[in-house]
Amino acid sequence: MLTYPAIRPALAALLLAISVSLAHADDLKRSITINGEASVSAKPDVAHVTIGVESTGKAANEVLATNSKTTSDVLAALKAAGIDPKDLQTSGFSVQPQILRPQNNSLSSSDDGPSITGYTVSNSVNVTLRDLPRLGDLLDKAVNAGANSIDGIQFDVTNQSALLDDVRKTALADARHKAEIYADAAGLKLGKLVELSESAGPIAGPVYRVRMATAAVPIETGSSALSVTVSARFELDE
Numbered sequence: 001m002l003t004y005p006a007i008r009p010a011l012a013a014l015l016l017a018i019s020v021s022l023a024h025a026d027d028l029k030r031s032i033t034i035n036g037e038a039s040v041s042a043k044p045d046v047a048h049v050t051i052g053v054e055s056t057g058k059a060a061n062e063v064l065a066t067n068s069k070t071t072s073d074v075l076a077a078l079k080a081a082g083i084d085p086k087d088l089q090t091s092g093f094s095v096q097p098q099i100l101r102p103q104n105n106s107l108s109s110s111d112d113g114p115s116i117t118g119y120t121v122s123n124s125v126n127v128t129l130r131d132l133p134r135l136g137d138l139l140d141k142a143v144n145a146g147a148n149s150i151d152g153i154q155f156d157v158t159n160q161s162a163l164l165d166d167v168r169k170t171a172l173a174d175a176r177h178k179a180e181i182y183a184d185a186a187g188l189k190l191g192k193l194v195e196l197s198e199s200a201g202p203i204a205g206p207v208y209r210v211r212m213a214t215a216a217v218p219i220e221t222g223s224s225a226l227s228v229t230v231s232a233r234f235e236l237d238e
Helices: 004-027 060-080 132-144 160-185
Strands: 031-042 046-057 088-100 115-129 149-156 189-200 224-237
Touching (some): 031 160, 031 189, 046 088, 046 132, 060 088, 060 115, 060 132, 160 189, 160 224
Antiparallel strands (some): 046 149, 088 115, 189 224
């Protein structure tokens, strides 16, 4: 015969087993997980471009001095064109030797080994322009000031958060719509939303191209697409 103290542990174990069983049954409740997608087209309002100066010569100190002078001229031209100093950031600087290597592998004397014939100095700056119609003229001014390397032009949209708010709602509505179709096809009803996650896609563009009216360097900003993908899990009811 069990005494009262012995009954309490047994009862506690039974209640725990029932609780675990119910939780397991809840985890196995039928559900559907599906993705919803939405995007919006937005006109870029800011540009990022890398502008650089590359100089070559025999003596490293002379090439460095020349490059520094030209780079200073380019920066002055950018500031004179209205670029705020906070939108100018040095992105790269290097001094590299120009090496002449022997034409054959048989070295008859020490003179046949690699030799330095000069140096290349590069200095580049990342520029952020917040007035896109002036981009072509800005590049023209930079080249006239001595810049000989321009690359990495990227267009961006500054008010992404405000634009994505509506896109998020549309993406969730898309997921719910798809889930309702599958639930109906299976003879079930769509229940409550129990899990939701988001994956915001990068800006993709251009979707279409718009030519900028400028007398300097022709630039086309096009249009960018802001996209959101959500993963939603809904319960399925009878």
